[in-house]
Amino acid sequence: MKIDPMMTEMQAMKMEATNSNVPATGAQVGSEFGELLNNAMNNVNQLQKSSSDLQTRFDLGDPNVSLSDVMIARNKSSVAFEATVQVRNKLVDAYKELMNMPV
Template sequence: MSVPAIQTALQQMQALQTEVKAQPAATGNIESGGFAQELKASIDKINSLQQISGEKTRAFQLGDPNITLNEVMVDKQKASLAFEMGVQVRNRMIGAYKEIMGMQV
């Protein structure tokens, strides 16, 4: 690498460093489209699927002619798969947290 290229890279790194120092520290607000917002949306979706499944199950048990057994079973499977996915995401997040906490600083 030539000297001018190294100087240019150094100048870019210094510019980025000053930008980072000028930015205020994170205040804990949830950014639009951030990870926390996506996690909340996923949990809300899981909850919605479980509620729909429960409502259709009750309607079928009460003899609603508009609800068929296969609809009930498909909705129960959707809710079950969504819940299992949520549990796996939680387990991975806990594992990642424990790994980060175990790192030497």
Template sequence: MAISQVSITQPVQPTLTQTVAQTIPSQNKESFGTVLKNAISAVNDSQVASDNMTNKLVNGDNVELHDVMIAAQKANITLNTALQVRNKVVEAYQEIMRMTV
């Protein structure tokens, strides 16, 4: 059993701000409405996929139970994430409205 040597010459991971700045050039920015529409569409797609898998299982199609449960959990997580983001946006809006001018 050999122990390999630890190398310090591995590249350093870029910071989050550098990564975001590189992935979103200024000429390719999407509007807020487009981003919101895509996010809601993704949540809806996961819900529909979960419903389809559940219906296939109920109808006796060749679907594994664990695949159905995974799809249901993914749909649940995406919906809860969307709800939490919405709550934070509403909270931020309310905080802005409480500011005195």
């Protein structure tokens, strides 16, 4: 698993957040958050499709696909999915907490 592109992206996001002189409106923050969630879901979906494709190719006897490739892809997609579920759970908890606040 290559960490360098992910680290570069995280550093770029940090620089963007710290160098932002223009205050963001609620609509801008909401749309950026929505895009971030959409991108994350698409990445998880792509990992799952890739894992499934590798497994199918291995099952069909493709000599270019090894068992270790299949297992690594499967674990990557599993970890990504579990992380997505945890983020969803935290968002639901935060929503419930906001809804229970007195006005």
